[in-house]
Amino acid sequence: MTVDTQAVEFDSISLESGAKLTPVSIAYETYGALNASKSNAILILHAFSGDAHAAGISHETGKPGWWDNTIGPGKAFDTDKYFVICSNVLGGCQGTTGPASINPQTGCPYGMSFPVITIGDMVRLQTMLVDHLGIERLLAVAGGSMGGMQALEWAVSYPDRVIAAIPIATTARHSPQQIAFNEVGRQAIMADPDWCEGNYYSGKPPGRGLAIARMIGHITYMSDESMREKFGRRLREKEKFGFDFSVDFEVESYLRYRGSQFVTRFDANSYLYITKAEDYFDLTNPTGSLTAAFQKVTSRFLVISFSSDWLYPSYQSEEIVRVLRRANRNVAYCELPSNYGHDAFLVDVAEQSDVIRGFLASTCKENI
């Protein structure tokens, strides 16, 4: 199944900061068919560096979507049954308006004049897309990591429009450790002289800083265990230490490769804006209480975490579950055993698929 990324432009969007973006575009893909009652739509929400291409083979690049093992005919999000939508987030660099987009006021890329955005703003733009597609109520919203934050935001801010929410490997608010890892990545980008205060679009992008930021990210996405299994202390194409500063260990060459690859497909300013949106995310705002945030929630929930995920540890999911249960909401929780760390929601999907499949089936049974 080959797919094309589509886009729709809206006149403007008002942001949480008070700023307004005029106009705003959103890139998206859809898989499967919307039924006549428009009751089978599921919105997939991508993580930090994802995009709208979640499933199928891209017509343009020939590459499979980032969650192709989870979305498709007969898969967890079964496109024989459901109409699945995925869009690129606001502030992104894969078709949706972001800092690399042209500011119509100036004719130049926004750069750092792009307004600061929040997870709430990303979701607000998604509601406009869902309106555009003529869908009043989503059967489900689902995503991992930053995608999970968006799923939570949907359930909290648009309770009437979401029947079920599936937040995976995520949190109701970024912890100082999570903020800290993001901040070091931002500092690495901003320390790169090629960053030029964000005005690098006519020249060389800050590739060194962005690669460092991505290397840090990759360490946090894996687990101590999965790194031992994948790399151990194996040396790279040699039998002995080099006793120099070339690559000695396989893990070093892996990180350098992932860092350099990322630079070819991601915009450094998007890195800054999207990580900042993650750090600002805090469902306890403004009351200070998660219980208050979940007061108006009506969706049913499937919350998933992974045993070896130390970036978004299970205790963060369990806090969400505890508060929802206390409020007598319908919530199922699975901590799945996996060695893959935070990456598990993308790569270790057999059990995850089973629980999602079951949860969606029961959601349909009770609601359609």
Add this chain to the structure above:
Amino acid sequence: MTVDTQAVEFDSISLESGAKLTPVSIAYETYGALNASKSNAILILHAFSGDAHAAGISHETGKPGWWDNTIGPGKAFDTDKYFVICSNVLGGCQGTTGPASINPQTGCPYGMSFPVITIGDMVRLQTMLVDHLGIERLLAVAGGSMGGMQALEWAVSYPDRVIAAIPIATTARHSPQQIAFNEVGRQAIMADPDWCEGNYYSGKPPGRGLAIARMIGHITYMSDESMREKFGRRLREKEKFGFDFSVDFEVESYLRYRGSQFVTRFDANSYLYITKAEDYFDLTNPTGSLTAAFQKVTSRFLVISFSSDWLYPSYQSEEIVRVLRRANRNVAYCELPSNYGHDAFLVDVAEQSDVIRGFLASTCKENI
């Protein structure tokens, strides 16, 4: 008690890589008095960014030593009883020969022409210092993190010269995750255009890269818990998000501060060489077996780890303990409860002091 750092120069040292350094200096401090039988000497081994100034108040800077809460009259390493020595490691930048030292062959700083060094080389230079002080056998060697690696190396390579070893919060070999964090730090330094392939001594040092490296380090030294306790999501000198890229959260300002402070006292090339020495450290070399490495060990051991230390997790200490016990060596092990993460061996020292005090007393009773 004010102390002065001293130094001694030796003609040369042969390194594990096959290279030779001519001459080589080592900076050190001593606390307490060596007894007549020279049987009360304890060598303290510093961690990655430490120096010879472990205790007392520096005559030069007025600052207390990095382990002043643990070394001194009546403290864990009781200077009323013991003669305590601490030296700066080979490759360092606090008085011992390192990449910032002048290469007598060229009259210029070594920079990246400095030979690659290992933990074994650091310890070899320490044996020369101990010889110089006229001490045949050390009552104990002790240190945390990279200091613990040196303690292990002493026990393995110089079994006749060490009565007791106290490796704290350490490992017998760096894991891929530990290598990965070091590698990102190195890449951050080497990506800084001011690094100039290591030839920055006549100009501006690569302060931005070094600060990034240090920020990453600080995240790994703390725990998720200690960061929540210390910072939470508290905002810095404002009541609301800035909706910009200035500092929002206290954790951000803490990291930026620690990064910028480090640059004033540490040499970026030393960062490269010392982290590489850590990464090369592997007691299972060349046989592939820790059991074989511990074959000739005769010291008694006190191994300490901390419950919330995720950089050098307890399982790494437990592996050392397991192998030593299997070889029927005298080994005590404590996993101490602490929220402070890897930093615990420096800051959460009450219980650590108790177990060290008891272990040293029993060592004296049995051996002096």
